[in-house]
Amino acid sequence: MENHLLELRSVDVSYGDAQAVGNFSFYIDKGKIITLVGANGAGKSTILNAISKIIPTSSGEIFFSGMSTAGLKPEDIVKLGICQVPEGRHLFTKLTVLENLELGAYPVHTRPFMKDSIEKAFTLFPILKERINQSSGTLSGGEQQMLAIARALMARPKLLMLDEPSLGLAPKVVSLLFKTIKKLNNDGVTILLVEQNVHQAMEIADYAYVLQTGTCKMDGHCHDLLKNSDFKNTILGIRE
Amino acid sequence: MNKNESQYSKKNNSKKDVTGDDIFQMKSITKRFGGLKALNDISFNLKKNEITGLIGPNGAGKSTLFNVATSIYKPDSGKIFLMGENITGKRPHQICWMGISRTFQLAKTFLSMTALENVLVGAIYGHKPRARNVRQHAMEVLELVGLETKSDIITSQMTLSDRRLLEVARALVSQPFIMLLDEPMAGLNPSEIKKMLHVIEKAHKERNVSILWVEHKVEAIFSLCNRIIVLEYGQKIAEGKPEEIAQNNNVIEAYLGKPSS
Amino acid sequence: MLRLNQMKVHTKYIAGLIVVIFFVLCPLFLNSERSYFIYFLYTTFIYITIAQGWNLIAGYTGQVSLGQHAFFGLGAYITAITWRAGLTGYFDPLAFLLSGTGALLLAAIVGVVLLSKLRDDYFSLGTLGIGEILRVAALNGGSFTEGAAGISLNSTAYKSMNHYYYTALFIMLFTLVVIVLLIRSRVGLALIAIREDETAASANGIPVLRYKILAFSIGAFVTGLCGSLNAYYIFHVHPPGVLSLNWVVIPVLMCILGGAGTFMGPILGAFVLSIAFELTSIWMPEIHPIFSGAFIVLVTLFMPSGIMYYITNHKSMIMRRLRLTVFKWMNQKA
Amino acid sequence: MSYFPSLAVFFQIIINGTFLGTMYGVAAIGLSLIFGCMQVLFIAQGTMMILAAYSVFWLVYFMSIDPLISILIIIPVFLVLGWIMYKGMFQRVSQAGPSSTLLLAFGLMVFMESMMLFIWSPNIRSVKTSYSTSAFQIGDITISVSRLIVTVVAGIATCLVYLFLKKTMTGKAIRGVSEDRVTGMLLGINPNRVSAITFAIGIAMAGVAGVATCLIYPFDPYFGFLFSLKALIAIAFGGLGSVGGALLGGIILGILESLSSYTISPGWADAIAYAAFILVLIFRPQGLLGKAADKV
């Protein structure tokens, strides 16, 4: 247990009476990229939100670095070192790029490194430096996604959770994005990636879980899965 | 059923049937949000008595297309025709009266009402001229979707699956020519999906209604649809029979992503 | 099962009927000229009517109007002006009808403009503005409204409190019946659908704007009737009296307190609030406004969605506790 | 221009309208902040102003502190008061929807009005300073010193709030959270804490407005409600939720009232203000100064 960075043990999440995630268990080790794939509505985002404590779990436990996160609030989770980049980016569109970045370093312990982190973000995403005083609502989709990732990195997370980062982006931008994600991972950030762009996600990830209607249908190392003939059908929802 | 038929012919008489089998047409529809083109020059037709699938990855513009089709959004350019009549810019309730009904992705049932009342709303208001014995109509439709025993339950206490079925019933009861289904299976488990499939098939057969259907459960869509339209980035990238679509590389890439190498 | 349900409905009707008969008979065993209780009921009926009128647009349809005092004032002014001009007389049904219709027309016009354009808080602010504009217009109305001086009516016409009591009772019952019929009918279905989800309502063929205006106008109509009755009661119609914000604030409070969007809510809220105000002003005359404020604050803190919702949500618990108490009590006896 | 005997008169009216409008503006800023962050129409704002004015009155009366210096005491006290009000009441009720918070605000208003009535009696109170009635001339235009002071104070207060929102982390968090609460949570921001701070600042602005009130006007417990109404109009002019917009909206309202009361009649000034307000709501619901929001 101690060696897992994040571990979920038979987690259930329901919206009202509709169960979104049922009996889901998985773990992430330090320094890895894990991807959750599956069709829309399979419960991938729900799992991220449950980890972030945005929505409550109805049963099961979540451990981070061997510590139960029960009873913590969303802001405590960020302090622990888990940051989520939400689906659809959710930038503060009325704020400038710089202000968005600064808000990423809101937790008190991260503020001393703020300047440093901003520099880092700009070396990672040079385009953002050019837009520094532009309000973030005016950025293009790809720039917005970069900003969202950069913002999450400001808090120096141990675990970065990305929810559909490629959503609505042009293919060129997507491959650039995935390269950056890989680079981040090489710099030592553990990454939990939720993607529907399965191929590219699998290419950079170490291990994948395939979800269907809230439960884990199959899991395995990415290169194994890609060879598996059932895999494609599962993703497309063809296999029952 | 007969009634539906007769009305259909009545409308056809009043408007010259210029479109043949195409009862619904969208012609080069474009819709922008800010700088983003959610729909870019989309054109397609729906044929009588056909189930058409609409698929595409998240953010491809499927819901926007529905909202434009039912006049919740106004298109920036392009025109929409129903039975050869231009219906662009009509109010949403007029669209409904003319025979296009829909369901919503987030299951927008009227939560404080009972199931029957929900369907009654559709039965009473969804149709012009106002139908008589609406209660009977409503019960028939509830029976069709298999909710007849739950007609007195307040919707907020129903399961998601039942609420989705209820939405289909509510859309169906307004005696539409075309029913737009927006992900009726999202969030359902396999047995519920089976039930929903059954209901859609039955509705289609018994009520002679054309269906345009957005879905992520590709298997489900492949099993029922006559024709499939694929959207990506607000553009139509493919259209054809399910078998053709399954082989189409563009579509597979759109769904699974292109291998980067 | 079905039969049980029907029985329940029947008991409800019978209980309602008993209460109505009680109200009708009240003046027979209480001297209406000398009983404060009759007067208390009279004012409460008026408040219930206005609150129900507001409930129709805000509670059932979900458009929070803050301009009901405009309709109340307009009703009062129409009654006063027509009476002064000799077109109508004292307690003239025609005057009531004109007042109600005037308010209804104003609501329809305001509704076409505001309801089509404004949503949520903006609509509330807009209606508030309408009320204030009407107040200023009445102040500057020249000899037509007599400006700030207001219109003095012939107070020697007064005959008996019974007239007022029964008229208020009638207007209230009329309102309640209209609202029950509306809510039970197709219209009610449309209104609730609009409140629950405007997009879905519209996509299911409900002409949303038309029904919003309908609800707004009916609410205005009954409020106008109340204004008319009030003009006959007070015999002096002037802007700070009949166009006071009190005529919107107090009924709204009652409605929210009881539970907006429920039938019993405004009735319950009106009684609770009237009693609370009345008792505090009798028992603690020095500090009664403090208590009124504190009462509102406490109720919103502990029952933020109104008393009716609280009761419905805790029905089973209340019944259980009730049974437990009875049980204990019987045990003690034994 | 034929309405005005001279250009000086015109400018005089504009300047006086501006002075009047700043009063509305200061009252509106707090209201706007609170609305922007919590969607609460806090109609007790004007009453909070009067509470502040009474506090200043006591400070002047018992300790002979100059009203302007008393701001330094009023602001922290009202910050704490706002914090307590949010934590004790609004946080709890805000989940129940806007009509409940409106009701709560109304209850608070009645409660405070009657408390003040009980403590201070309905007698009007006023604070007299050495500059109460002095004025100076620029050309043909007369400028009232006390109103100028109020305008300057209001300007400074607005700037401070603006800078706070722009420059500090908490300020940015407030702006962020009023746009997107959940994302705020994902970044480690406690939205309730941020709301409490916003509420506290809103109430403190009512404190500043209260000090301004007692510099210019005599007041009684009921004096505030009119300010609440006018502040509502002002924020509708400026666009709900924007700070600079609130002040500007107030000034526009003040000028509008001054002009219409000069050219038409003071009696109609209120009606014209309301009519303009409704027109703005209908044709530019985002406010005169707000940007059109994308409808997605």
Add this chain to the structure above:
Amino acid sequence: MKQRSILYRITIRCLFILFIGFLITGCSKGRGKEIIIGSHLPLSGPGGLVGLEQKWAYDQAVKDINDAGGIYVKEYDAKVPVRLIAIDDESDSGKAAAAVERLIKKDGVELILSGSNGAMGVLPGMITAEKYKVYYHGTLIWLETFLEHKFKNCSLYNFDMGQVIPMCFEVWNSLPKDQRPKRPAIFVEDSFDGKMMGDALTMFAKKFKYNVVLHQSMGLGAKDFTTQVIKAKSANADGIICLANTPETVTLVRQLKENDVSFKVFQGFKGTWPTEFYKSLGKDADYILCDGFWSEDYPFKGAKEIGQRFFDKYEKHSTSVGLYYALCQILFQAIEKAGSTDPVKVRQAITDNEFNTVNGKVKYDGRGVALYTSGNFQWMNGKQQNIYPFNLAKYKIKAAPPWKKR
């Protein structure tokens, strides 16, 4: 959950008990061997300032008569104490009617002492009292309004409105000719009183050969009067008549000074008499005139004393308590003369007799109306100096120097 349910239980029980209690109190009427007199006063709301003074005066009068053993009533052949029930009408016409309903029906009063503030209080009170044929001993309402309603159970003891308007110009005429203002400006608020006074003032100014250069209405609760001041300045007004509430009047005077609009005479109504007016303006309030119902300097028995008592209690002078005190005196004497508390007999006694009060001799006419001459005062060094009626006044009006020469 548990906490809530207990709370709920308590609330419901309380409400139930309250309701029952209310039913009981609502129907019961306590009558002992005392004369119960009711009164509805604006104790809260905008009229609260007046209401408090009025209540104080009523309380004093009741206390005085009870200290003397009560009123001798022939019917009982004994001295009967008086009990005053004063309730709040919140300065609202609807609430005033409700208050009178309560006094009559719940508290069972037979006689009602006047409320305050004309259309917002007294008129609805009178109309309600008239409905139930309860005697309403009134004041502070326009004579025309009173007569219009043909009240049979009410009486009016008030200052003579027909005299107040000319009074204002008579006072001006008493100034030496070169100090008299020539071009008066009239500012009146947008209310019942304001409209009536404004029209009357304009009419009488013509009669007294004053040329009204400006007649402006001011919004109730308005916060800025610069437009009016600018107009006064460009019209070159040198005398000002203003009817408004105190906060508005204070703001107006401040803005007059700021804009350097000087006046020879500033005649204020309503807003200028409270001591708070002087406190708000300090020295700037000097020379400003105020109307007043009464003066403690009047040479009537008890006038000085009641003024002194008020001063001892509130450390300020009042120009109104004497009127209210006198109103009680009239009522008590009438009850004694009627020998009964029966409303009809009391009213008969009122019209038949003459009464001695702190406001001089009072004689009602057949309509139930008694009018007296209103006073006029000039603020000087923090005190209102009585300058009118000329036969009672000890001081003479002084014209105000321009602002710059003060």
